[in-house]
Amino acid sequence: MQYQSQMVAKPYFIAAIGLFILQILFGLIMGLQYVMGDFLFPEIPFNVARMVHTNALIIWLLMGFMGAAYYLVPEESETELFSPRLALITFWVFLGAAGLTVLGYLLVPYSTLAEITGNSILPTMGREFLEQPTITKIGIVIVALAFLFNIGMTVLKGRKTAITLVLLIGLLGLAVLFLFSFYNPDNLVLDKYFWWWVVHLWVEGGWELILGSILAFVLIKVTGVDREVIEKWLYIIIAMALISGIIGTGHHYFWIGVPEYWQWWGSIFSALEPLPFLMMTLFAFNMVKNRRRNHPNKAAVMWALGTTVLAFFGAGVWGFMHTLAPVNYYTHGSQLTAAHGHLAFFGAYAMIVLTIISYAMPLLRGRKAANSALSQKLEIWSFLLMSSSMVLITLLLTTAGVKQIMLQRMGEHPLPFMQVQEQLAIYFWLREGSGMLFLIGLIIYVASFFVGNSEPEAEVAA
Amino acid sequence: MNEVFTKSMARNIFYGGGVFFILLFLALTFDTVQQLPKLDNRAALTEQVAHGKALWEENNCIGCHTLLGEGAYFAPELGNVYQRYGNSTAFIKAFLMTRPKEGVPGRRSMPQFNFTAEEREAIAEFLKYSSQINTAGWPPTIQG
Amino acid sequence: MATLAQQDHPKYPPGDLAIWIFILAELAVFAIFFASYAFTRMNHVELFNQFQQQLDRDAALINTLALITGSYFVVRAVAAIREGASQICLRWLLAALGMGCLFLVVKSAEYSHHFSAGINLSTNSFYMFYLSLTFFHFMHVIMGMVILAAVALKARRGGYSIEDHTGVETGAAYWHMVDLVWLILFPLVYVMH
Secondary structure: OOOHHHHHHHHHHHHHHHHHHHHHHHHHHHHHHHHOOOOOOOOOOHHHHHHHHHHHHHHHHHHHHHHHHHHHHHHHHOOOOOOHHHHHHHHHHHHHHHHHHHHHHHHOOHHHHHHHOOOOOOOOOOOOOOOOOHHHHHHHHHHHHHHHHHHHHHHHHOOOOHHHHHHHHHHHHHHHHHHHHHOOOOOHHHHHHHHHHHHHHHHHHHHHHHHHHHHHHHHHHHHOOOHHHHHHHHHHHHHHHHHHHHHHHHHHOOOOOOOOHHHHHHHHHHOOOHHHHHHHHHHHHHHHHOOOOOOOOHHHHHHHHHHHHHHHHHHHHHHHHOOOHHHHHHHOOOHHHHHHHHHHHHHHHHHHHHHHHHHHHHHHOOOOOOOEHHHHHHHHHHHHHHHHHHHHHHHHHHHHHHHHHHHHHOOOOOOOHHHHHHHOHHHHHHHHHHHHHHHHHHHHHHHOOOOOOOOOEOOOOO | OOOEOOHHHHHHHHHHHHHHHHHHHHHHHHHHHHHHHHOOOHHHOOHHHHHHHHHHHHOOHHHOOEEOOEEOOOOOEOOOHHHHOOOOOHHHHHHHHOOOOOOEOOEOOOOOOOOOHHHHHHHHHHHHHHHOOOOOOOOOOOOO | OHHHHHHHOOOOOOOEHHHHHHHHHHHHHHHHHHHHHHHHHHHOHHHHHHHHOOOOHHHHHHHHHHHHHHHHHHHHHHHHHHOOOHHHHHHHHHHHHHHHHHHHHHHHHHHHHHHHOOOOOOOOHHHHHHHHHHHHHHHHHHHHHHHHHHHHHHHHOOOOOOOOOHHHHHHHHHHHHHHHHHHHHHHHHHHOO
């Protein structure tokens, strides 16, 4: 760590991990409700558990992105952060808003929450992933503006690098696209059409730029490869992401009441969407192979490589599996979609945040370069356990999805939804078991922060 | 073989490609919005349907169900529930009314939302309107 | 010596490698698009033949000639700058831009004819593909012209020389790609039946 103001990243990272734990706990509740329908009913119905699960995910990833920005922008710009105090204020506002929102979800029925937050004045609630009360959404916008101002001013007064520019464009896109969450027409088709401008253009647009720039930063640090090389590949990869991903939005427009040409446009462009992820994987492995030095933080290198591999499989391969319209006709909105969602989000976004935390946290906690060997050993175990259990969850949901499609959407006598769900129980039980494994991985991960702190730093083997 | 691969060219491609595809996306969006009146069943979009949509949202129905395939995968697709139960709103209203407060032991159950008769009517009408959107033949079967 | 060696073995590929990655990606998109067209046409031969007749083949032929001529001008521009003749290079680039303009004018006239007849992307699958492919290509022509214009501006300032003219080659490579795509599109969509 070279600049004092980078320290503001620390609370963001800690909060991110806290919300990550919350997300997983509610995931396990939902997993159980899939097979024990009355579990915690009517206290925590499935839709409430799911809101906490998905919203906690979104908030912890945003926390992670912000922490990453606060950590890497001063170092890249070679100057102190414009205002560390503002960064801390926005942190507490953000955490407070997130906490109150989750409490609102859990303590009162959702319709009551809608009523007390005045949803009828500007109705934005009750749409998937955008369930937050309107007032929370306004809070998010204010936090985002303050954050962008702070980061933008820092970039402006310091050195401008490709990494900070790309990060800034990604963050700006994230903030601008979020504004579409305030557009909620009565017309369901229009509602859905522009809802995707937030959801798809986030994960396959703005967020990919953020992912790319964080990855590039970490790779420069841990491999010592020339910045020029890493930055030009960063540009090429995110250019590919935008080329395929923007029109690729069309793969969500097959069956929601918009013109049918989207089936062609969406299929053709999203067929190319695995490409940037493949390039990112090859890029990361090449950079590590051609490294100029061995970095003592092996765990961070592992996360960086892992995120590209699982993002390629989760977003690229599992996405491609059902992105062509004739296939999607059968798979749309099935357990297969859930399989893709889990591996893509974990691989691309959860793991990139864990990568930057893994790289930065030892430095923020006063280490010179890396944690002790013992602590890293635990972290690597948690990496293996979480990754493999997430792959397992994906495979199980894929199997469940294929079976669901065959029973419910094909053949002479398609079965009703609930009857099919009962036949999938075994996969859902195994999924819950894999979820428990994931939780163990997460516990080991958290433990790695508390173990081996008194031991000396890991050193590079000669 | 000697080649040139510069960062500034890579950057230009990122900016150029990005702007290019944003413009293309906006052009397609413009056409889509022009075409929508023919597809989105807006003639059926009454005050009551709008009220139904508001109720749908304020009770977070999407947190369990899918609608036109989007949402959660815990409970049945509702984009064609109107057709599934005999092209009628009667079943939908009756189902909403009869949900047991404490759920069903061991099974998934929809919560009892205590809607008024007028609200049940509005939700049913919203689902009827949704079912008549032109979805290019999706879902493949009546089971959604 | 280094310069001499470079003269003997011109670098390959010409232009910046980054543009070649971009060109490959673009060609991949067009290839999938063309394959989709061919596949759909196979299943609706009658429909495709019927509506293909309604296209203005003369206009398309003029456009083909415009693009080929434009490509030739670009070749001359590259040749000029390899001799170090900035001003001549600039003139050829402007001529190529003129050909691009001609293409845009003719194609726009075609579009306005279609639109006034009430034809759009949702008319039928033939027009869906015809309009999608040609409009996607149309935007590429504009993109190519923007690139050539940027190159021309730099050439006017004397920004290229015998030793360093990668930029001209880069722009030329992109323009040839736009031309090449049209040379497949024209017979596929307008002629073949």
